[in-house]
Amino acid sequence: MKQNMRKRSPLAVLLALCLAVQLCVPAAMASNRLMRAGDAAIAQIEEEEGFRAEKYSSGGKWYIGYGTECGAEDYPEGITREEAELLLMSKVEAYEAKLNDFFGRYDVTPTQGQFDALICFSYNFGTGWMSGTSDLVKIARGEKDATRLEVAHAFGEWCHSGGQAQAGLADRRLQEAAIYLDDGTRTAENEFAYLIINMESGTSYETDFAVYEIGKTYGSFPKAEKLGYGFAGFRTSDGKTITENSIVNGNAVVTAQWTATSYTGKTYTDVNKSDWFYNYVMELSEQGIVGGNGDGTFAPNRPTSTGEMLKLVLLSTGHKEQKPSTAHWASGYATYAYSMGFAAQNYSDYQLDNGISRLDVARFAAKALGYGASNTTSPFADVNDGYVTALYEAGVFIGTKVGDLTYFYPNSSITRAEVATIVYRIYQLSSLDQKQKIYYKDYTLDVLEGVPTNTYNQSAFVKNGSIMTYNDPSVRTRVGIDVSQYQGDVDWNAVARTDVDFVIARVGGRGYTVGAIYDDTKFDEYADGAARAGLQVGAYFFSQAVSVAEAQEEAYHVLDKLRGHNITGPVVFDWEVIGKSEARTYGIETGVLCAAANAFCKIIKDAGYDPMIYITDYAGYVKYDLSEVMDYPLWYARYDVDAPSFYYDFAMWQYSSKGSVDGIKGNVDMDIWFIK
DSSP, rough: OOOOOOOOOHHOOOOOHHHHHHHTOHHHHHHSSSSOOOOOOOOOOOHHHHEEEEEEETTEEEEEETTTEEEETTTTTTOHHHHHHHHHHHHHHHHHHHHHHOOOOOOTOOHHHHHHHHHHHHHOOSSSGGGSSHHHHHTTTTOOOHHHHHHHHHHHHEEETTEEHHHHHHHHHHHHHHHHHTTTGGGGGGEEEEEEEEOOTTEEEEOOOOEOOOOOOOBOOEEEEEETTTEEEEEEESEEOOOTTHHHHHHEEEEEEHHHHOOOOOOOOOOOOSTTTHHHHHHHHTTTTTOOOOOSOTTSSOOOHHHHHHHHHHHHHHHHOOOOOSSSTHHHHHHHHHHTTTTSOOOOHHHHHBOOBHHHHHHHHHHHOOOOOOSSSOOSOOHHHHHHHHHHTTTTTOEEETTEEOOOOTSSBBHHHHHHHHHHHHHHHHTTTTTOEETTTTEEOOOOOOOOOOOGGGGEEEETTTEEEEEEETSEEHHHEEEEEOOOOHHHHHHTTTTTEEEEEEEEEEEEOOOEEEEOOOOHHHHHHHHHHTTTTEEEEOOOOOOHHHHHHHHHHHHHTTTTTTOEEEEEEEEOOSSSTTTTTTTTOHHHHHHHHHHHHHHHHHHOEEEEEOOHHHHHIIIIOOGTTTTTTTTEEEOOOOOOOOSSSOOOEEEEEEEEOOOOOEEEEEEEEEEE
């Protein structure tokens, strides 16, 4: 791309001087303290956006000049280029402030090219990317030591609109990557090329976008599958076929080529090529996932038994074959499914031969895939179940259209042909290594790679009064409470005579507006009294830290308060979300929160205590990146469920805020601790 380098106009310079006056510092001093977008960034934005004198509508919003947002009634007479540049500079300066704050939080000093590239990206995309966990964020924060190709891909993957990669956006992203990598020289513009795959119905792709080095072979493509066909390379819009051995010459938008599959394995007398389920059955038969009845038939219309369903779903989701635990051939699958929390009960031999409802199949399959229950509106008129919706969104269940409504028929049995179809779609998801999703409220989240998952048996939790037990001999548990000064006077000897084994007492906290640290007036009394009564004692600090320095300050304050007490339980970083705009933690970035938690826990651990991090669903799924705090166990809080369905692993569950325990007047928080 031709680089249009030029000095800023007098009006732009005047605007910059005005901004410096508003900051009460000379312009030269401001430029020394904060980075500014260079001419390369401004030229790139102007060239990509293009100048439009009249306002225009896009995506329900109005824009004018160089793609600057405006109101529907603004600029009835249009705009001049100089006015457009003033608007552009005003918007850029807002992004400069955001980006300077971003780099300042992580103590990163970018090059001018890196700063310019991210200004250009933010101008087009906005600043929401800064609080995410994408590769681009990790590279910009200095947390990922990326190759040049990885940098290009980190920019390039932000090229989607309407669910499909767009060539125009991909061009723009790779130009930004070139600025990021090489400042003014931009040699990377001739170093990398993108591959965009046209998504076709009936096909599945690992991704529809990839970046490659020009002059080298493609080496590998994103995985692609189509039922009844084998992948045979890609074809470009001008009719050229490219394979993994082809040389990368430039950007390409391609369509997959397929060859019909010839099945060489088993055949069944009642499964014909004209049957709608033919390819599903034959594909799974080739993979050894389904088989016939020994008489040469498949019995496609026979209802599927519970045992058959357990085996098929488990094998298709990557779980291993299971040896029988009783005389029934499927008993091992039943025991395994129950122990993993996939099945709501440990099916008896008799039940394994019975049929199973479509609803139970959906719930079991979703859990075996690692999918959480979706919180979006059900697409079906006859069932409102989060697991069914999650599998609908993943393309596993489609339903039956009747008029304007779609039905799932949740209580109906399911035939072997139908199960083969569903199992194939599940197997396809697993074989493509597609990222599993977590559906939490309005959020659709990728499962974090490498983070241990919740393997607790959901049916093993039993609550008797205020006491929760976990009936699984392989896991040792302890029951506890957590307290603060609001519990008032406590008879710790009476508490110790109950089933309570431990107590976690609040040390203090930090205010959510001014941010001053305060002490819990009952901590010393609680810590000593509980220990004398023979209870194990831990501690927690209610954090509202907005930086590593504040988290460290809190940790040292906690250590000072713990001196002289017998603390053998966890010492917890209890950072909680305050849903008010005046809260000082409102809008805190994920990276800052994770760094603060790690800083607190490291100080606690170095002092000889056992640190822990407190989370809720929202904090665990949205605010934290749990892959960044894996060195420390989690204390998970949720009160309205019989068993904890949080996707990731945790060491302690705060299951109630309304417990009743002898020795304490009023309600108290209840906890169960899994000793691993």
